[in-house]
Amino acid sequence: MMDPTTDNAGQTGDAGTARAALEALRAEIAKAVVGQDPAVTGLVVALLCRGHVLLEGVPGVAKTLLVRALAAALELDTKRVQFTPDLMPSDVTGSLVYDTRSAEFSFQPGPVFTNLLLADEINRTPPKTQSSLLEAMEERQVTVDGTPRPLPDPFLVAATQNPVEYEGTYPLPEAQLDRFLLKLTIPLPTRKDEIDVLTRHAEGFNPRDLHAAGVRPVAGPADLEAARAAVAETTISPEITAYVVDICRATRESPSLTLGVSPRGATALLATARAWAWLTGRDYVIPDDVKALALPTLRHRVQLRPEAEMEGVTADSVINAILAHVPVPR
Numbered sequence: 001m002m003d004p005t006t007d008n009a010g011q012t013g014d015a016g017t018a019r020a021a022l023e024a025l026r027a028e029i030a031k032a033v034v035g036q037d038p039a040v041t042g043l044v045v046a047l048l049c050r051g052h053v054l055l056e057g058v059p060g061v062a063k064t065l066l067v068r069a070l071a072a073a074l075e076l077d078t079k080r081v082q083f084t085p086d087l088m089p090s091d092v093t094g095s096l097v098y099d100t101r102s103a104e105f106s107f108q109p110g111p112v113f114t115n116l117l118l119a120d121e122i123n124r125t126p127p128k129t130q131s132s133l134l135e136a137m138e139e140r141q142v143t144v145d146g147t148p149r150p151l152p153d154p155f156l157v158a159a160t161q162n163p164v165e166y167e168g169t170y171p172l173p174e175a176q177l178d179r180f181l182l183k184l185t186i187p188l189p190t191r192k193d194e195i196d197v198l199t200r201h202a203e204g205f206n207p208r209d210l211h212a213a214g215v216r217p218v219a220g221p222a223d224l225e226a227a228r229a230a231v232a233e234t235t236i237s238p239e240i241t242a243y244v245v246d247i248c249r250a251t252r253e254s255p256s257l258t259l260g261v262s263p264r265g266a267t268a269l270l271a272t273a274r275a276w277a278w279l280t281g282r283d284y285v286i287p288d289d290v291k292a293l294a295l296p297t298l299r300h301r302v303q304l305r306p307e308a309e310m311e312g313v314t315a316d317s318v319i320n321a322i323l324a325h326v327p328v329p330r
Contacts (some may be wrong), residue, residue, distance in 0.1 A: 003244055009247075013228035019279065021219035022227060028073040031214045032207065033066050034200070035153035035193035042184045042296055043070055047224060048275040050229050051181025051268070052137050052157040054122075054172075054300060061186045063154060063160045065207050067118045071212045074224075075217035076154065083125035089132035093142040102206050107144060112136050115152055119159035123169040129263065130176060132180065137179045153226055167244070172257065182293075183300035188240035227278070234274045235284040239329035244270050244290055250322045251302050269297045287328045295319055 001248075022044055029040050039055070046053045055063045064080065071078035081092060094110030111117060112133070122130060135141065137157055141148045159180070161172075189197060205213060235307075244266055252260030261269075272293040277285045299315045310317075 006073055011282070014226045018219075018223040018226035018230065019281070021223040022279065024218040025070070025073050028215055028218045029066070029069045032069040032205075033062050034196045035189050036062065036066055036186065039184050039186055040070065041065055041276075043067075043156075044279065045272050045275045045293070046181050047074075047154055047156055048227055048278075049181055049268075049271045050154070050228075051271070052159070052179065054164050054177070054183040055158055055160045055186055056178040056183060057160070057186030058188065059162060061188060062207075063186055064118060064120065066186075067116055067134070067158045069210060069215055071116045072215045073218055075220045077152070078116040078118065079111040079114040080118040080120060081111050082120045083122050083129070085125060087125045087129050089129050090144075091135070092129065092132045094144060096145055105145075107147075107149065109149075113149075113151060114143060115154055115156070117155075117157050118257075119157055121161060122159040123161045126170055127173065130172065131169065133159075134176060134179060154221060166294050177300045178255055178262065178264060179274065180300060182296040184296055191308050230283075231275050231278045233283065234278045236270065236274060237284070237329075240273075240287065240290065241270065243287060243326070243329050246288070246326050247294065247322060248298075250326055251298065252323065254302075254318055255307040256305055256318050257302050258305050259301075260303045261298050265298060265301040268301075269293060272297050291323055294323055 025044060026037055026040055028221060031037075033040075043053055045051075055066075057063055068080075069158065070076075081087070090110065092110050092112050094108050095104040097108045098104075099106050100189065119133065122133075132142075135143060136151060136155075139148075139154070140155055141150045143149070157180075161169075188194075207213075248261040248263075248266040248269065250260075251257060254260065273285050273289040276293050277283075277289040278287075295316055298319055302315050302318065303315060304315060304318070
């Protein structure tokens with residue numbers, strides 16, 4: 001291991017190496033996914049904060065490919081579960097299976113025992129199965145037949161949902177939405193990016209073969225551990241803490257909202273701003289870090305009033321208005 005010399009950001013050489021490795025993820029994932037840098041950054045922030053991500057976008061915008069490419073570039077194990085109305089909790093967590101040779105029950109791990117779990121169309125399965133992920137997301141373990149079984153580390157749930165088709169879906173309850181650190185919206189590509197996508201496919205790109213696309217591991221679990229340790233040392237001033245609290249308290253007083261951000265949401269915003277500050281090369285948090293992560297961290301933690309929704313108000317517009325009015329610390 002290299003000697004921990006101090007770099008120009010005031011952090012050890014190991015932390016600087018980890019930051020460089022995580023920054024290289026963007027270029028590596030770009031070999032398979034075009035124009036989704038904000039989503040890539042959000043997934044990295046979630047990994048640094050040990051959080052989970054809700055990905056929202058119409059079908060065909062590479063949500064699944066994005067998670068698979070991230071796992072390949074980080075050299076992490078990944079599994080995918082297609083959530084359907086008949087999916088059972090044991091299909092996610094695993095179950096006890098009777099072994100006729102030993103005449104005993106043995107545990108068969110489910111797909112949740114992985115580093116990156118892609119929960120595809122999570123809102124297409126009933127709440128009973130959705131809730132099977134709650135313990136895994138919060139406690140990083142699953143309990144089967146009274147026995148808790150720890151999950152691997154790192155562990156991240158990337159759940160997707162379709163924002164335009166609600167027939168036959170089960171909206172996630174507020175308590176479960178609050179367990180997701182970030183909600184990332186995956187937009188349709190620009191004209192230039194879409195031309196790039198089609199050109200790649202015309203040249204033989206196969207989204208099911210990331211190795212052939214040239215995606216290689218550029219970081220690993222050791223880099224994540226070093227990065228998490230560095231993030232934990234990133235300084236947060238009392239003024240920044242108060243700024244985060246003021247933003248979250250303003251959501252609770254907004255006339256457009258029936259539900260504002262809880263203290264858990266305020267803690268999440270502080271954590272994501274801290275991770276973003278470190279990723280951008282600083283060992284202290286500034287107000288711009290809070291603003292940069294406010295939308296993805298808070299948009300799923302607020303609930304609009306029906307009348308505001310009918311007038312075209314969105315969660316993002318309410319949060320942006322709050323950011324414009326809450327005094328920024330100097």
